[in-house]
Amino acid sequence: xxxxVERLKVNYKTLEEFKKFKEYGVxxxxxxxxxxENIIEDNCDSPFYGIYFGxxxxxxxxxxxxxxxxxxxxxxxxxxxxxxxxxxxxxxxFKGYGKKLVEFAKSFGAPIKTxxxxxxxxxxxxxxxxxxxxxxxxxxxxxxxxxxxxxxxxQKTNS
Amino acid sequence: xxxxVERLKVNYKTLEEFKKFKEYGVxxxxxxxxxxENIIEDNCDSPFYGIYFGxxxxxxxxxxxxxxxxxxxxxxxxxxxxxxxxxxxxxxxFKGYGKKLVEFAKSFGAPIKTxxxxxxxxxxxxxxxxxxxxxxxxxxxxxxxxxxxxxxxxQKTNS
Numbered sequence: 001x002x003x004x005v006e007r008l009k010v011n012y013k014t015l016e017e018f019k020k021f022k023e024y025g026v027x028x029x030x031x032x033x034x035x036x037e038n039i040i041e042d043n044c045d046s047p048f049y050g051i052y053f054g055x056x057x058x059x060x061x062x063x064x065x066x067x068x069x070x071x072x073x074x075x076x077x078x079x080x081x082x083x084x085x086x087x088x089x090x091x092x093x094f095k096g097y098g099k100k101l102v103e104f105a106k107s108f109g110a111p112i113k114t115x116x117x118x119x120x121x122x123x124x125x126x127x128x129x130x131x132x133x134x135x136x137x138x139x140x141x142x143x144x145x146x147x148x149x150x151x152x153x154x155q156k157t158n159s
Numbered sequence: 160x161x162x163x164v165e166r167l168k169v170n171y172k173t174l175e176e177f178k179k180f181k182e183y184g185v186x187x188x189x190x191x192x193x194x195x196e197n198i199i200e201d202n203c204d205s206p207f208y209g210i211y212f213g214x215x216x217x218x219x220x221x222x223x224x225x226x227x228x229x230x231x232x233x234x235x236x237x238x239x240x241x242x243x244x245x246x247x248x249x250x251x252x253f254k255g256y257g258k259k260l261v262e263f264a265k266s267f268g269a270p271i272k273t274x275x276x277x278x279x280x281x282x283x284x285x286x287x288x289x290x291x292x293x294x295x296x297x298x299x300x301x302x303x304x305x306x307x308x309x310x311x312x313x314q315k316t317n318s
Contacts, residue, residue, distance in 0.1 A: 025277050025302040030293035047295065064295060084300030115300065118184050134189035136206065136223060141243030141274065143184040 003097070005104040008048040008060070010040055017057040018048075023085045027062070048085075049104060051097050059097035061086040063105055072138050073113050073146050075155040080111040102127045111148040118143060133157065162256070164263040167207040167219070169199055176216040182244045186221070207244075208263060210256050218256035220245040222264055231297050232272050232305050234314040239270040261286045270307040277302060292316065 008014050010031055018028045034040040050060040062085045071077035083105050088097045105112055116124050121131070121143070129145040135157035146152055167173050169190055177187045193199040209219040221244045230236035242264050247256045264271055275283050280290070280302070288304040294316035305311055 023277075023300070025300070026290060026293045026298070027295065027300070027302075062300065064299065066296075082299055118182075131185060134185045136186065137225075139185070140223065140241055141182070141184070141186070141221065143186075 003051050003053065003100070005049050005051055005101060008046045008050050008057075009043040010035060010046045011042050014046070014048075014057070018060075020057075020089060021060060021085070021087050023087055027085075049101065051100060053092065058092040059088040059101055061101045061105065065110070071155070072157075073132060073144065073155055074111050074148065075153045077155065078111060080113055081105060081108060083112050083114040086114070098123065099127065106147065106149070109149050111146065111152075113144060113146050115142045116145050121145075130154075162210050162212065162259070164208050164210055164260060167205045167209050167216075168202045169194060169205045170201050173205070173207075173216070177219075179216075179248060180219065180244070180246050182246055186244075208260065210259060212251065217251040218247040218260055220260045220264065224269070230314070231316075232291060232303065232314055233270050233307065234312045236314065237270060239272055240264060240267060242271050242273040245273070257282065258286065265306065265308070268308050270305065270311075272303060272305050274301045275304050280304075289313075 012035070015028060015032050015035070018024055031040070031046065035042065047062045047064050048060050049063060050057050052058065061083055064082045066080055066082050068077045068079050071080055074080060083102075086098060086101060112129075114124070114129065124145045127147070129147045130152050132139075132144045132146055132154055138157060146154065171194070174187060174191050174194070177183055190199070190205065194201065206221045206223050207219050208222060209216050211217065220242055223241045225239055225241050227236045227238050230239055233239060245257060245260060271288075273283070273288065283304045286306070288306045289311050291298075291303045291305055291313055297316060305313065
């Protein structure tokens with residue numbers, strides 16, 4: 001079975017499918033409101049990428065390019081991708097969908113930073129990500145992991 | 160039954176109790192390593208506060224004062240408390256422990272910012288917290304909620 005990663009369009013169908021994902025939050029609610037109030041157009045590009053099985057969205061992630069001036073993770077500071085809300089619906093897990101999405105994110109050739117749930121740490125490490133040295137001032141409640149196309153060079157923190 | 164909020168000490172007993180909480184992560188692992196390598200002292204203060212039932216830790220939160228220069232939420236920018244990992248063990252939920260911890264955080268008299276799980280939104284709203292207007296550049300995968308002792312004045316974002 002072949003499947004492709006697609007950039008998701010903002011429309012009522014996509015936003016309805018998002019409700020099936022555990023990490024449905026303020027971001028999705030805000031997109032829905034913007035659509036209802038015509039602040040954003042129907043079918044405009046979203047920061048989400050996903051995989052469809054037939055016409056059902058079964059996996060997704062959000063991806064956003066951040067400027068080097070916000071980079072607190074890589075040495076030297078550089079433009080990087082922030083990846084969040086990587087999630088595969090329960091009945092579609094362990095079939096390679098998550099891996100496919102992360103490989104897609106890597107294909108942009110930029111360093112990536114994500115925040116993992118502890119249970120998924122093993123998955124991220126298999127994907128070549130590395131846990132950073134925890135810094136409370138910077139990381140607070142996060143569990144940050146980073147990946148770099150040329151191998152990770154982690155930024156030193158002050159603490 | 161009376162119970163008190165205590166500032167938690169970093170020691171092997173506390174760190175063992177932390178393992179029972181779902182949001183055990185890099186922060187706790189890092190504290191454990193620092194203790195093992197004598198980088199931090201046994202029984203020094205941690206950023207965690209908790210409630211004991213007998214000698215068992217049943218609820219906790221992390222609390223950290225951030226400088227106004229990091230404030231992207233309140234208007235005008237000001238020193239505020241970041242609250243994370245508020246969690247009550249399953250068999251002790253719905254007994255007021257979470258409320259007690261949040262009231263303790265409020266007692267410092269500073270504005271508070273937290274990041275909620277969507278399912279806990281109702282709890283936070285009951286505690287007087289308000290969902291911020293989502294801004295992707297700032298909030299990424301977070302669901303931020305804020306509280307201010309004098310009523311919230313939310314910082315305007317650029318987007």
